[in-house]
Amino acid sequence: MSSFKRDKKEEEDSGGSPFMNLDKTIVLQEARYFNETPVNPRKCSHILSKILFLLNQGEKLSTQEATDVFFATTKLFQSKDVMLRRMVYLCIKELSKLAQDVIIVTSSLTKDMTGKEDLYRAAAIRALCSITDSTMIQAIERYMKQAIVDKNPAVSSAALVSALHLSSTAPDLVRRWVNEAQEAINSDNAMVSYHALGILANTRRNDKLSIVKMVTRLAKSPLKSPYALCLLIRLAAQLVENDDSDAAQPYIEFIECCLRHKSEMVIYEAAHAIVNLRKTARDLAPAVSVLQLFCGSSKACLRLAGARTLARLTSKHPTAVAACAVDLENLISDPNRSVATLAVTTLLATGAESSVDRLMKQISSFVSEISDEFKIVVVKAIRRLCQKFPRKHQSLAAFLAGMLRDEGGLEYKAAIADAIITLVEENPEAKETGLAHLCEFIEDCEHTTLAVRILHLLGREGPKSRQPSRYIRFIYNRVILESGPVRAAAVSAMAQFGAQRPELLPNIRVLLARCEMDDEDEVRDRAIYYNAILDSGDQQLINDFIIDVPKSNPILLEKALRDHIATKPDEPFDIMTVPMEEEKKKEKEDVVEIEARKPKQMTIEEIYTQQLSRVPGIESLGPLFKTNIPIDLTEPETEYRVRLLKHVFVRHIVLQFECLNTLNDQILEKVSVRLDCPPEYEIKSMLFCQRLVYNQPGSVFVVIEFPCAYLDSLGTFGATLEFVVCDCDPNTGAPDPGEGYADTYPLEEFSIYCLDQIRARIMGDEWDSTWERAANVPEVSGNFVLPELDPATAAKSVCEVLGIPKSGIIDGAIKEIRGGGVFRGGAPYLVKVRIGPSSEGVRMQIAARSPREDVAQLLLAALE
Known part of the structure; x- marks a missing residue:
């Protein structure tokens, strides 16, 4: 013991981790010590710790290296030291994924699994199940069944968790252990009961009727384990989600009953489930009352849970959360800044316009003390506030601009830029203010992706502003000062000004001519390309290749080009046959909290x-x-x-x-x-x-x-x-x-259907000019009487048949639908529909224009 204390003090005095700068080769050489007789258990444990550290740090061992270390480790089964033996089990589990012939230790592990030493049995079960396949497991099936119902909770839990892992590779085998797992549910140990319920739920996940029977039976006789009860609440919530009939009422009553449980964990799980299930504010009252009590708890974790769940509720039911305003205001000064941030953002979402300025001052007092993750939460709340109170755009934009100048990472800066961009796009009065803030930001922006995105926005929105010339200086500065990708984006932005503002075209030509001498190929090519199009004076050409350019899906475009080169290299390639990149739909955020980063969406x-x-x-x-x-x-x-x-x-x-x-x-x-x-x-x-x-x-x-x-x-x-x-x-x-x-x-x-063969495009602000330019294109028109009684309903039905986004509907006494796209042969088309009430019901006039008249006829035939 004295030597242990001395070594610990030496480690503290060294001021660093003893495993820092480990060399794989040296550690593998040290592992040869396992072959000596006798061995020092403490030295062996230290070497095994090094091996495990290297593996968990991502160090790659070759198959031969892993096999050598594995068999050297098996020699340590001769030691009677308890701590060393447990380290051996851990090493066997990790090395079994890399080494060969690991099955050789099955007999030793089986012996330990069925032995009398409880400290060995649980670890041996985990190691044995990680190295054997489904055919080998059948040989020890009897021992696994006994272990599941063992009196020792560590052994029982280890067997259940191992069975859960095996269910992915041998589901039919694990399904035969259901009776033992059913018995383990009634265990007095909380974790054993929880793991047993996990096994039952996993084996029945594809059998809805079995899940219903299990949840119904267990809900009538509540479980002792709070962990198992939380899992049961989640299973009941899933059944409610999948069943809108009255048959789901008993599960709802069970979840509400759990709000009165003695365990705080179960109470919160029930409240969380109700918040995510219910659709009316009246039914939310019990759950909100519980969360309100959590906000006043002395435990920081409960305050955080209450504030976080109430924040989630604000987007759907702000009136239900409004009753907790006093409790949330008390949390603004909470010493835990995460709780304070959630409280403020929730109040911002539920408060009145008059309280915005006061809350913004409170945010500014501690925003510098919180991490980037919670700053992003604040930014998202302000972003929603901009949409809710458009008249407050001046103060909100100024606050966001101040945060933009502070220190922070790319994700934090991108969230602020997103908020300002949303403000510019949705509030015409805030366009000048927002663009000015973004122009100042790109002067010192160190993130290339953000600078490119802002330049793209300036090119799209700047020409439509009252004083477009003021933005050209900021854009051209990027050509002089920035890296290649940013300079290329700046050239594209300047071309937008030249294409949309004729009075600026001479100056833009001069700037683009200077860019033709750039060192970067991409910048030079873009400048020459845009100058040639602008010099042509052809408005149709300028619109198709600068202003309103369709963007193909890059992944499918690459595949189509490869296939074209492989099969028909001599024929011209038609880019219109490649699917276009769909614009991302703005999803309504219903969670005001830190969210996990979502994987990239694939088409x-x-x-x-x-x-x-x-x-x-x-x-x-x-x-x-x-x-x-x-x-x-x-x-x-x-x-x-x-x-x-x-x-x-x-x-x-x-x-x-x-x-x-x-x-x-x-x-x-x-x-x-x-x-x-x-x-x-x-x-x-x-x-x-x-x-x-x-x-x-x-x-x-x-x-x-x-x-x-x-x-x-x-x-x-x-x-x-x-x-x-x-x-x-x-x-x-x-x-x-x-x-x-x-x-x-x-x-x-x-x-x-016709919808299966067309690819609709979102028509921008240039719809009228696009329709007029197609005046000489063949047109097919017709009149219809629709069975719907409401023009709005009829307009939505027409959009569904023709694949036109709902944003293409222009509201009014007479609904007008504007759409367009491409037919499967590559032929473009435009559609204009007018729907209004008449004495006969709802009358519809439709006109379709396309270079191929049969495509226009097909669009009308789809509505017949």
């Missing part, structure tokens, strides 16, 4: 590109034009589930039938789809799904050629699923002997 075309590549001859169809949203061809509760995706090409459509077999005692083979097609369509090929096992999706692909006439492309298809059924063991999935029998399954009919 549906990108998601299914790899699956489509399996279809033989797919390259010959040309670039993918559009993938439509999947539609279900079966009911959700049927034994075979099928949904359809329509992948549209220029002259072909690929129908992808995604199939799912929900029967664990059957395997489907040679799965295909028999189609009843309209006579104008021709089936070219079909790719079968060779094998469809339980709960693993598979796809059938059918390639069909479109009719030559566009109007004939509207049609309805019948479909039947055909397959060979082979019975199998529901537990192991092993097929029974025999060849199986053929069977069919009817699917719902589906249609090919």
